[in-house]
């Protein structure tokens with residue numbers, strides 16, 4: 001069986017860029033997401049024989065566990081990249097309950113469940129768990145308190161799991177990207193500034209995955225933080241602005 005990887009959020013942004021790199025590295029990539037109909041995802045999927053889109057709502061736990069079970073049966077999973085995530089921002093009292101639940105479930109519960117389901121296989125394969133956390137895990141984040149809390153939880157979990165799993169050969173890394181030019185800010189009243197010095201490209205975040213996988217056996221990087229040179233955001237005139 002070919003070595004394979006599971007990537008959540010593979011239909012867009014950072015997860016899609018990570019999937020590209022893993023395909024280049026000749027992994028069979030099982031990319032979990034809901035909507036694979038966006039132009040760039042369609043053209044990537046068409047050109048990459050090693051990419052297998054798995055249409056799955058990660059918040060449907062039964063659907064998620066069934067899809068993982070099927071993937072593990074079909075392939076030798078060596079890499080799990082948790083990239084799926086949602087962002088809701090604003091004063092905390094302005095978030096609605098559904099948004100808070102979706103943040104906690106998507107950004108924290110789903111990676112914990114996936115890792116729980118895959119850890120035995122990853123121990124057997126001396127594999128990699130790479131969580132796309134966020135710079136907000138490392139600092140206070142007004143107007144993003146709930147989002148940042150989910151990411152701090154994910155990083156905390158990753159650091160504990162690193163210690164728990166290291167003796168089994170499993171490598172656990174949390175990546176903390178700053179502002180990255182993706183669709184994450186679709187519902188926010190701000191987005192990336194236009195100067196390239198003020199944001200990261202999803203491919204640059206994905207390159208960290210390439211770096212992690214390039215390290216010699218016996219060396220690991222538990223945390224990576226990457227930031228653009230400048231700290232700038234752009235306020236949207238209205239929410240439909242990109």
Ligand SMILES: NC(=O)c1ccc[n+]([C@@H]2O[C@H](COP(=O)([O-])OP(=O)(O)OC[C@H]3O[C@@H](n4cnc5c(N)ncnc54)[C@H](OP(=O)(O)O)[C@@H]3O)[C@@H](O)[C@H]2O)c1
Pocket residue numbers: 008009010011012013014015032033034035036056057058059082083084085086087106132133134135176177178179180181182183184185202
């Ligand atoms: N952009 C940034 O500035 C930034 C900075 C730091 C960290 N991050 C983190 O990077 C990760 C990737 O985000 P991104 O920036 O690439 O944003 P994005 O382009 O909006 O991608 C988010 C991905 O998550 C998937 N997803 C969300 N909810 C899902 C669900 N219920 N079921 C299945 N898939 C679901 C989406 O799939 P569908 O669209 O198919 O539903 C999409 O593929 C997130 O964890 C985010 O928190 C982003």
